[in-house]
Amino acid sequence: MNTITPHLICAGAAEAIEFYKKAFNATELGRLAGPDGKLMHGAVRIGDSVVMLMDEFPQCGAMSPRTLKGTPVSVHLYVDNADTSFERAVAAGAKVIMPLADMFWGDRYGVIEDPFGHHWSIATHIRDLSHEEIQTAAQQACAQGADALNNAK
Incomplete structure (x- = not known):
């Protein structure tokens, strides 16, 4: 286990485990079902990290x-090839929130929503930049965004 481990609440945790296997090449680590069959705990490994998950239990404040x-919240996933991982997640049933693009901070980056409502940002580092280069690029990106909004009005 790493210091920080996401613990996702899903309406359909068993189905979420199957989705994460298809979308992210997850390896299932285990499941603990309650008497009603709902998962009280499940865990998968994605890359070098564990993601824990469980079904909703509104009576305990656990809602998806x-x-x-x-x-x-967005779970951030660094991978060797963002394009391949992004396409695999979409093919498994994820919805594109933000298409992949080369970003000003040096990553190829995009965001998907899994069928359970969780957002996943997927990225691959593509170039090294200094803090100053990133800061300048961020200002330019914000100015372009403002221009686009003004032109749309």
């Missing part, structure tokens, strides 16, 4: 992004 109507 679907029940909450969204999520403010």
